[in-house]
Amino acid sequence: MLDHELINRTLSTAMSTGGEFAEVFVEDKRSSSAVFDDGRVEELTSGRDRGAGIRVVVGDTTGFAHTADLTEAGLRSAAEAAAAAARGGGGGAKTVAVSKSDVARGEPARIPPEDVAKATKVGLLTLANEAARSEGAAISQVSARYGDSRRRIIVANSDGLLAEDDQVRTLFSVSCVAAGDTGLQTGRESTGRTVGFELFDETDVEDMGRRAAQRAITKLAARPAPSGAIPVVVGPGGGGVLFHEACGHGLEADLIAKGASVFANRIGEEVASPLVTLIDDGTMAGEWGHFAIDDEGRPASHNVLIQDGVLTDYMWDHLRSRKEGRPSSGNGRRQSYQHLPMVRMTNTYITAGQDDPAEIIAGTDNGVYVAQLGGGQVNTATGDFVFGMTEAYLIENGEITEPIREGNLIGNGPEVLTRIDMLGDDFTMGSPGMCGKDGQGVPVGDGTPTLRVTSLTVGGTAA
Amino acid sequence: MTVPESTRLARRLVGRAKLGEQIEVCAGSAVRTEVRVHGGEVESLTVAESRGVGVRLVIDGREGFAHAGTFDADVVSELVAEARDNAAFAEADERVGLAEPDGVDAVDLDPGDDRIASTSVDEKLALALDLERATVGADPRVRNVRTAVYADTRAESAIVSSLGIDGWDRGASCSLSTSALVNDPDGSTRTGGAVDAAGAPQDLDIEKVARLAVERGVQLIGAGPATTGRPVVVLEPRFAATVLGIVAGMLSGERVVKGRTPFANRVGEQVAASALSLADDPIDPDSLSASSFDGEGIACRRVPLITDGELNGFLHDSRSARGLGTATTGSALRGIRGTPSPGHRSLSVAPGDGDLEGFLSSINDGLLVASLQGLHSGVNAVSGDLSVGVEGIVIRDGERAEPIREGTLAGAIPRILLDIVAVGADLERLPGGSLMSTLVLEGLTLGGGSAA
Numbered sequence: 001m002l003d004h005e006l007i008n009r010t011l012s013t014a015m016s017t018g019g020e021f022a023e024v025f026v027e028d029k030r031s032s033s034a035v036f037d038d039g040r041v042e043e044l045t046s047g048r049d050r051g052a053g054i055r056v057v058v059g060d061t062t063g064f065a066h067t068a069d070l071t072e073a074g075l076r077s078a079a080e081a082a083a084a085a086a087r088g089g090g091g092g093a094k095t096v097a098v099s100k101s102d103v104a105r106g107e108p109a110r111i112p113p114e115d116v117a118k119a120t121k122v123g124l125l126t127l128a129n130e131a132a133r134s135e136g137a138a139i140s141q142v143s144a145r146y147g148d149s150r151r152r153i154i155v156a157n158s159d160g161l162l163a164e165d166d167q168v169r170t171l172f173s174v175s176c177v178a179a180g181d182t183g184l185q186t187g188r189e190s191t192g193r194t195v196g197f198e199l200f201d202e203t204d205v206e207d208m209g210r211r212a213a214q215r216a217i218t219k220l221a222a223r224p225a226p227s228g229a230i231p232v233v234v235g236p237g238g239g240g241v242l243f244h245e246a247c248g249h250g251l252e253a254d255l256i257a258k259g260a261s262v263f264a265n266r267i268g269e270e271v272a273s274p275l276v277t278l279i280d281d282g283t284m285a286g287e288w289g290h291f292a293i294d295d296e297g298r299p300a301s302h303n304v305l306i307q308d309g310v311l312t313d314y315m316w317d318h319l320r321s322r323k324e325g326r327p328s329s330g331n332g333r334r335q336s337y338q339h340l341p342m343v344r345m346t347n348t349y350i351t352a353g354q355d356d357p358a359e360i361i362a363g364t365d366n367g368v369y370v371a372q373l374g375g376g377q378v379n380t381a382t383g384d385f386v387f388g389m390t391e392a393y394l395i396e397n398g399e400i401t402e403p404i405r406e407g408n409l410i411g412n413g414p415e416v417l418t419r420i421d422m423l424g425d426d427f428t429m430g431s432p433g434m435c436g437k438d439g440q441g442v443p444v445g446d447g448t449p450t451l452r453v454t455s456l457t458v459g460g461t462a463a
Numbered sequence: 464m465t466v467p468e469s470t471r472l473a474r475r476l477v478g479r480a481k482l483g484e485q486i487e488v489c490a491g492s493a494v495r496t497e498v499r500v501h502g503g504e505v506e507s508l509t510v511a512e513s514r515g516v517g518v519r520l521v522i523d524g525r526e527g528f529a530h531a532g533t534f535d536a537d538v539v540s541e542l543v544a545e546a547r548d549n550a551a552f553a554e555a556d557e558r559v560g561l562a563e564p565d566g567v568d569a570v571d572l573d574p575g576d577d578r579i580a581s582t583s584v585d586e587k588l589a590l591a592l593d594l595e596r597a598t599v600g601a602d603p604r605v606r607n608v609r610t611a612v613y614a615d616t617r618a619e620s621a622i623v624s625s626l627g628i629d630g631w632d633r634g635a636s637c638s639l640s641t642s643a644l645v646n647d648p649d650g651s652t653r654t655g656g657a658v659d660a661a662g663a664p665q666d667l668d669i670e671k672v673a674r675l676a677v678e679r680g681v682q683l684i685g686a687g688p689a690t691t692g693r694p695v696v697v698l699e700p701r702f703a704a705t706v707l708g709i710v711a712g713m714l715s716g717e718r719v720v721k722g723r724t725p726f727a728n729r730v731g732e733q734v735a736a737s738a739l740s741l742a743d744d745p746i747d748p749d750s751l752s753a754s755s756f757d758g759e760g761i762a763c764r765r766v767p768l769i770t771d772g773e774l775n776g777f778l779h780d781s782r783s784a785r786g787l788g789t790a791t792t793g794s795a796l797r798g799i800r801g802t803p804s805p806g807h808r809s810l811s812v813a814p815g816d817g818d819l820e821g822f823l824s825s826i827n828d829g830l831l832v833a834s835l836q837g838l839h840s841g842v843n844a845v846s847g848d849l850s851v852g853v854e855g856i857v858i859r860d861g862e863r864a865e866p867i868r869e870g871t872l873a874g875a876i877p878r879i880l881l882d883i884v885a886v887g888a889d890l891e892r893l894p895g896g897s898l899m900s901t902l903v904l905e906g907l908t909l910g911g912g913s914a915a
Contacts, residue, residue: 118548183847185845405846405848
């Protein structure tokens with residue numbers, strides 16, 4: 001996208017007013033999507049975004065500017081703006097020479113999205129719709145969405161780093177509405193991986209359509225969810241959102257440094273049930289939160305955050321790790337070249353336990369079984385977090401019985417982590433997620449086996 | 464007056480339409496400044512301009528779209544062909560098409576002054592630094608501030624179509640926000656946040672933002688688990704805006720056409736308590752969300768949604784209007800990266816009687832909401848189910864009693880509207896533009912870790 005000499009000159013301009021660190025992040029992203037809704041292929045969309053974000057660090061201050069103009073003049077003016085914003089004290093000019101990083105690029109997509117005919121992509125939508133509607137007359141509406149993106153990035157900085165990545169992601173989702181005497185209900189199914197169109201070698205979109213439809217139909221008979229504190233069993237794959245909110249965000253080094261996390265100053269302490277080992281791992285090829293390098297040019301890595309209940313480390317980006325004199329953990333990410341990087345999760349998961357999932361349910365007298373979770377949210381400073389249940393059932397006398405209506409569950413991260421008393425041997429990665437922080441969204445993955453929390457507050461309407 | 468670059472670009476691309484094609488181009492730019500402050504230092508300063516173009520092309524009832532985040536000729540020149548190619552793969556529908564001018568004149572809104580542009584970066588840095596200092600200084604129990612932020616945006620955009628639409632609009636606003644971390648004697652932390660927005664930095668109220676953020680955190684000191692029950696729920700205007708925003712989202716004409724709202728086929732029916740009258744008023748000049756044109760270039764106008772509890776109608780863009788055999792209400796919302804769909808810009812409730820303190824004094828068993836959490840995961844606009852995390856102050860015998868946290872509030876939105884007990888006369892203009900007053904609700908379930 002840009003030649004090395006131009007990158008060097010841009011970094012030199014960025015450092016010309018005495019910056020301590022400068023970085024150029026170049027991005028060229030193409031995306032396409034196709035939407036089926038209300039009985040027909042409704043719309044195809046193509047997008048192109050390319051530009052560069054330049055940051056300059058002086059002391060604790062980061063100056064940032066971005067531009068869609070990748071000419072020499074455009075980059076120079078952005079570099080000058082970033083340098084001015086960092087309020088460099090006018091120190092000596094520094095010439096920057098980047099060298100090619102030895103970081104291996106990620107595995108290229110086997111079938112790049114641009115090599116696939118639009119008609120083929122659209123065909124998947126129609127298949128999913130037909131399969132969903134075949135589940136019964138109660139299905140009153142179906143929408144299906146196909147999306148792909150190819151994001152090529154270059155990161156170069158004043159430490160001499162130069163690294164590139166080529167990230168291809170493909171996403172497919174089906175949403176259904178079922179109508180009955182009890183009103184309208186919804187069911188959704190989604191899959192997304194950091195791969196090309198080969199996603200559909202392993203993904204049966206008709207099966208996704210059927211499952212989304214069944215979910216909506218099942219919920220037509222749903223009872224009001226209970227309200228108040230009760231035992232909660234979360235099915236395999238689903239619990240990732242719980243950990244993402246209960247402690248994932250709270251282990252991000254930028255929030256730790258600001259004293260805005262309940263997990264600050266707790267390294268080495270037992271913060272969770274001894275059953276819990278929590279990993280954040282950007283290296284998991286194909287997973288939704290995977291990449292070869294993060295958006296600061298650091299290689300993705302496998303980071304153990306909690307080992308057997310003991311807090312072992314936080315997640316780090318360049319700025320925070322530089323301050324602490326330690327390496328970045330490869331968690332510096334940004335939504336696009338128009339955003340500053342910050343500490344973000346990648347693929348966050350709990351390793352498998354030893355319990356038989358059937359016994360976890362059988363051993364629960366009364367509670368709630370959450371089969372599918374929606375999003376969540378956390379206040380890292382208080383530790384209070386919520387997550388939504390989009391498919392859930394009552395557990396009565398050790399058996400899964402009736403479906404219940406949607407709702408949020410609320411808990412306090414440090415308390416909930418200690419209340420995990422059973423962990424299944426059925427580890428699964430969950431659905432693709434889009435994690436939001438300070439207005440930026442990045443793709444993240446998560447995974448868990450079946451697990452039980454002895455008490456969580458369920459936000460239903462039943463007394 | 465010179466023709467803006469975005470208008471020239473949009474007109475040029477519209478000129479590429481072939482016979483039988485409708486084409487609409489939205490082009491715009493934005494200049495943004497953002498200052499983030501922490502610990503008395505500027506953490507980051509962002510100064511940037513962004514641009515974008517979106518091209519919607521319709522041929523024989525098929526629609527295709529393409530967008531790019533640049534005005535660069537090499538990229539923009541591909542957009543029309545790409546949108547045309549995309550249209551070929553969509554399936555035809557008679558409702559598909561661009562908006563036709565409807566003869567309603569756009570309200571000429573005051574474009575505001577140029578004080579955002581003329582205020583120096585140093586002054587903007589000072590605003591954020593002063594805000595952090597004021598937040599920390601407002602109460603000894605404030606430990607620090609997560610982040611204090613000053614942000615401003617000046618945006619302009621043009622929308623031009625082959626059906627005769629040709630509009631240009633601009634707007635500017637700035638905001639200050641802060642989040643206080645408050646020490647609770649029990650060793651835990653309480654948080655409170657506040658935001659102010661204005662058309663110019665000089666009109667932002669640092670002291671008010673700091674004071675509100677700290678009050679909101681301090682009032683939660685000592686908060687314990689909620690007790691499950693059905694208290695009377697009191698929503699300050701900012702939370703009334705949240706709940707009524709969800710309601711307005713369910714009154715989108717597109718949802719009606721596609722059967723995704725419980726309010727379809729209910730026009731003329733009593734859907735809310737008679738105390739509630741709600742409109743979308745995007746041409747209220749006092750709203751920072753005011754706009755002359757909607758996302759299809761149609762004049763924005765006031766749209767009554769609920770009057771004395773009765774459902775008046777829905778928010779429409781041209782497509783949803785065609786689907787229901789009615790006319791657009793000028794309610795198309797869009798970004799440059801996507802096609803329009805109908806929605807609200809600036810909600811406005813009609814004032815009722817009473818105010819927050821008066822309501823509280825008459826409640827025996829109630830909850831004054833202090834924060835809501837998990838709105839994106841806890842609201843299903845199709846089924847109408849609502850379930851959110853809540854912090855609040857218990858109201859007992861007309862007085863503020865103990866604070867609670869880690870609770871949930873749940874109910875069905877159609878039921879919640881009917882169970883509105885009172886709408887206050889205490890109208891407040893919120894930073895997002897809406898005009899709201901205190902709302903009192905019955906029938907919601909409070910869930911908590913403490914047994915009743």
